[in-house]
Amino acid sequence: MIEQPDTTRRPEPGSPPGRWQRVRARARKTRSAVRRGAPFVAGVLATFIAIAAYGALRPSPAPLSIRDVNRAVASALASQTPGPARSELVYAAARPSLVLIETDGTDAKGAAEGGLGSGVVVNAVGSVLTALHVVADATAIRLTFADGSKSTATIASQDPATDIAVLTPKAPPATLVPATLGNPGAMHIGSEAYIVGNPFGLYGSLSSGVVSGLDRSFQEPAGTRVYHGLIQVDAAVNPGNSGGPLLDRDGRVVAIVTALINPTKQDVFIGIGLAVPIDVAGGGAGLPPY
Secondary structure (H helix, E strand, O other): OOOOOOOOOOOOOOOOOOHHHHHHHHHHHHHHHHHHHHHHHHHHHHHHHHHHHHHHHOOOOOOOOHHHHHHHHHHHHHOOOOOOOHHHHHHHHHHHHEEEEEEEEEOOOOOEEEEEEEEEEOOOOOOEEEEHHHHOOOOEEEEEOOOOOEEEEEEEEEEOOOOEEEEEEOOOOOOOOOOOEOOHHHOOOOOEEEEEEOHHHOOOEEEEEEEEEEEEEEEOOOOOOEEEEEEEEOOOOOOOOOOOEEEOOOOOEEEEEEEEOOOOOOOOOOOOEEEEEHHHHHHHOOOOOO
16 A cells, blocks of 8 residues: 655644644634533533423413402402590590599489499599589589599589589699590581480490581570570480580590580480580680680
């Protein structure tokens, strides 16, 4: 076999590198880069393969229906704790200022009898605003405050024309919480109305309703005196509520309960209570304007 001569041109020893050497150098660099990048490329491919396999083995969830949405909304609403009722907030504001009034006296025949009523603390020295008819004929007046402390009291001022009196306790409690007085002029027919008092001696009772009339007049059942400019409410008023506060929706005193109307002449509530606006009550009792 005759060998063919090698005609490949090779660079002369010592001569500068030519094109052939440059090509071989690039090839070596390319192979080196491929070897270094191979693990990364393999990882990327493995990730795509895993994602594809997961999607094939675990199909996407079905779309939500209207029923699913309604069920989720109902569950969320059921888990919410509702805020306190408006009446709770009103009661919390008025309760610390409420006073139970108990009286001793005599009836028309001279027999001993007791009376019950309500009052409200109206200033920092413990003055108690109430209805005059609660204490007018009393031989002794006893007060029970919200903290349970007790004190005797005397009538500091009174205004028969408005059936309002102010009592001064002999030993007021160490901590007094005067009520916040409101604006009776802001009350309208249909406005929320709350009464806190002691009907039948049940201390701290709350009743609620609305203002059902304005500028009412009322004549004493056993007298000739007529009271004017009264606020009419359908919040329950019973014996023991007289002298207590009528409150607006923010727990502010807008009037003092003075009477209930019952055509049967029974001292039980049938839906009509009357109260003296607080600006009239305070002025008639000699309290400073607010």
